Amino acid sequence: MHFWTKLNHKAIYVVVLLTLKLPLSYAQSQSAIQPATEQARGISYIWWSMFWVAVVVFVAVMLLLAWGLWCGKSKKPTQLSYLVSRNLVIVAGIAVPLVTVICLVGGSLMLGRSLSASPPDNALEVRITGWMWWWQIEYLDENSNTIATTANELHVPINRPIQVYLESGDVIHSFWVPQLHGKTDLIPGRTNSSWFEVDVSGTFRGQCAEFCGLQHALMGFLVVSEPQAEFDAWLANQQAPAQPPENNEVLAGQRVFFETGCHQCHTIRGTDAAGTAGPDLTHLASRQSIASVTRKNSRAHLGGWVADPNGIKPGAKMPMSQLDAKELSDLLDYLQSLH
Ligand code: HEC
Ligand SMILES: [Cu+2]
Structure with a gap:
């Protein structure tokens, strides 16, 4: 195919996907602005606030630039225009950015505090260990004993807090499910933790978010959220030993x-x-x-x-x-x- 035709096809494909929101469909999507937990919703609010502030600043700067270009040299500076431009620099160049940055930093600090609060008592506890390049997932009982082990596919019940303890078996990895929470690193020799509560059934893709070697990019995992009864059945099956060979x-x-x-x-x-x-x-x-x-x-x-x-x-x-x-x-x- 001719290069331009190919390029056009690609462009049309992208436009169609974007209009249908296909790559953003719930299953397998990795979009931080399609939150499925309270925690991720907070993060997406901050994201959108920064986005809109940036849009307003961009448009304002472009308008000022256009204005400057338009009447740049046509007039001699007067006392008044001097005062206007000086105040513009003080207000738009110093005061407004300062206030904006303080608000955004304040907002994200407050969000950070609320995200690091400890989970409610009835949280389901899971230990996740990062290995080059896969995820070990262990379900724990009240005494932190492992009751079931699996890999690369974390099942969770909906509407119940999930506390994950994050450890590493080798190098630093990072646990990231954009629709559920921000990133938390898995660091050799220590246990980090994070918690979230999913409020819809679905499948969410997660990804190692800290470069950990050759196959870092292929260190994905899935989080499957399902109603409590389905989750219980799944966990009971995972706890059982393997079926003996049938034939x-x-x-x-x-x-x-x-x-x-x-x-x-x-x-x-x-x-x-x-x-x-x-x-x-x-x-x-x-x-x-x-x-x-x-x-x-x-x-x-x-x-x-x-x-x-x-x-x-x-x-x-x-x-x-x-x-x-x-x-x-x-x-x-x-x-x-x-x-
Ligand atoms: C030297 C250790 C080693 C041996 C021997 C080995 N494996 Fe593996 N296997 C691994 C590791 C490590 C992974 C994870 C690879 C990854 O995803 O990066 C893996 C992954 C797998 C997976 C995918 C599991 C999943 O859920 O993603 C299967 C299936 C598997 N091995 C089957 C086998 C079979 C069958 C054999 C014997 C023929 C075998 N392995 C021998 C280390 C080993
Ligand atoms: Cu990794």
């Missing part, structure tokens, strides 16, 4: 899993697999995506991932495996049986 292929696949050494890095509760270098796979098949939202969780993508993780995510800390077609197929049967 010969799955059983053979389980054997391949151990023979290939997958168990050295992955845990599958209910089996001897207790590795911790990679995501817990006990309920892998219940997740929407694999490799931190890099691919959809389908048989084809799983196959591609197991055969050559670095082909999908260069640098990923999982080795490729040499399996023949039958072994791979059995292994995939096994992985897909982990609901």
Whole structure:
């Protein structure tokens, strides 16, 4: 296609997407100005205030510039025009910016205070650990014991405060779900925390927001908010050990899993697999995506991932495996049986 035609197509595509608001649709969107929590709403208010202040300042400056250009040299300066321009500099150049900046800083300080307030008592507690380049998610009971472990997909009930404890297993990462809250860093050797309460059901995309190496950009995750009953059912399933193999292929696949050494890095509760270098796979098949939202969780993508993780995510800390077609197929049967 000709370059200009291509460019035009792109432009039309962008305009259509913007009018239909498609990239901003609720699921998977990462827009800080489509808030779904009180916390994110506060942040978006500040964003909009800054936006409108900037619009007003921009328009005013452009008008003044136009005015200056228009009557610039046409008149001799008089006593009056001198006074007007001097006061303009004092008022518009010093007083107005000062007041504006003080208001915006004040507003964001107040917001910061309210965001860092501690959560109500009935918060659901989750520990999230950042690893290069995926997220480990552990649900905690009242005594801070882990009751279920999963990866890259945080489920939360709606209308209940969620307290996340953020830790890192290696380098600094940052937990950011733009529709739910601002960023909080995950720092090796310490526990940061943040809380939010989602008021609609939906799926929100999150992203590591602190450069953490080669695959930082592919360190995404999903937050799925759902009514309490659905969440309870989900959590009960996540707490349970894996179903034992139901047929010969799955059983053979389980054997391949151990023979290939997958168990050295992955845990599958209910089996001897207790590795911790990679995501817990006990309920892998219940997740929407694999490799931190890099691919959809389908048989084809799983196959591609197991055969050559670095082909999908260069640098990923999982080795490729040499399996023949039958072994791979059995292994995939096994992985897909982990609901
Ligand atoms: C040396 C450790 C190691 C070994 C051995 C290993 N993995 Fe992994 N695996 C990882 C790591 C680390 C990740 C996370 C990669 C990422 O997203 O950056 C991962 C991710 C995965 C995922 C995606 C999980 C998710 O929810 O995103 C699957 C599935 C998986 N491994 C299956 C296997 C299978 C099957 C084997 C054996 C053939 C295997 N792994 C061997 C370390 C390992
Ligand atoms: Cu990161």
